[in-house]
Each structure stands twice: as C-alpha cells, then as structure tokens.
Amino acid sequence: MGHPGLRSAEVEDQFKDAMAGLPAGVVVVSTRDRAGFRGLTASSFASVSLEPLLVLVCLDRFAQTRDAVAVSRAFNVSVLERGQEFVAERFAGRAPMVDPAWREVPHVLGANGLPVVRGCVAWFECELRDMHHAGDHDIAVGEVTRARRDSGEPLVSWDRAFWRLC
8 A cells, every 4th residue: 555645647547537437417606706707617516405405516726716605605506408518618617718707608697696507407596604625626515595497408427528318
C-alpha cells in the first residue's frame, strides 16, 4: 500500500473511468453576484431530506459560481431536458464564447430573482443552509423553498457524453 495521501495517475484514471459508468442527471446551478447572474453545470445533485426539504449539489471550489452561492446564500437548480446539451456545455465551460453569465441562455426568473433554464424538466429554488469542504469541491446544502416539475425527458450524463433516456 502506498501513502494514504498520495495516489498514482493510474488510480486517478481508474476512478474517472469508473465514475463515468454511473449515469447522472445534468443540472445547471444559478445564482448571482455583483457582476450579475452566474451558472455552472453539475451532475452531483441529490435529495437529502424531506424534513426539512434539503438538496445537495457539489460545486467546484474554484468556480465563480461557488463563491457567488456562498455570498448570496441562494441558488436555483434547473434539471436539463434532452436537447439542452448546449446549455450544459456552456456552463461546463466547453461551449464557444463561454462565460458563466446568462446572456443568450433562454431563462425565466424564479420567485427568488434567480434564473431557471426555460424548458427544463424540473427546478428547485433553494436557500443555502450549509457549505461543506470536500477536496476540490464544496457540497452546498440548500433548503428548498419552491420546486416544480414540468413535462419532458431529462438529459443524462454517462460515459463522458450526454444521452437521452428515450
């Protein structure tokens, strides 16, 4: 066994490959800071509790959106629909002319004044309850103040690509 704090590039590649085998819903997290709206794509989003209503999302520790969530203490989560790959790519930093703002992204504002992707399958408005450090990401735990499910089929990430369920 090696040193517990060290890992080889081979183990890291094995980890990434194994995680790519786990299908996950694709969401966009939105918030705001002094510069305006911010957003990022995430695939680590889950329900935590029914009493109180809590969800979690994992945010890259070095993302502007993570910092904005910590300061604003509020965020929305849009569950993307199949066909919204361009939105996922934009907020993942892979689309042309990428920026974390919401220019040219179809959206509406939730009751909390934060963006919700227009045409998404479901969305959640959240107040930040806790932020936990976890390696190179932070786990944002939000208390859900509003939620809605619309019709549509979710966009799924699997094997390093976006997929449709049907």
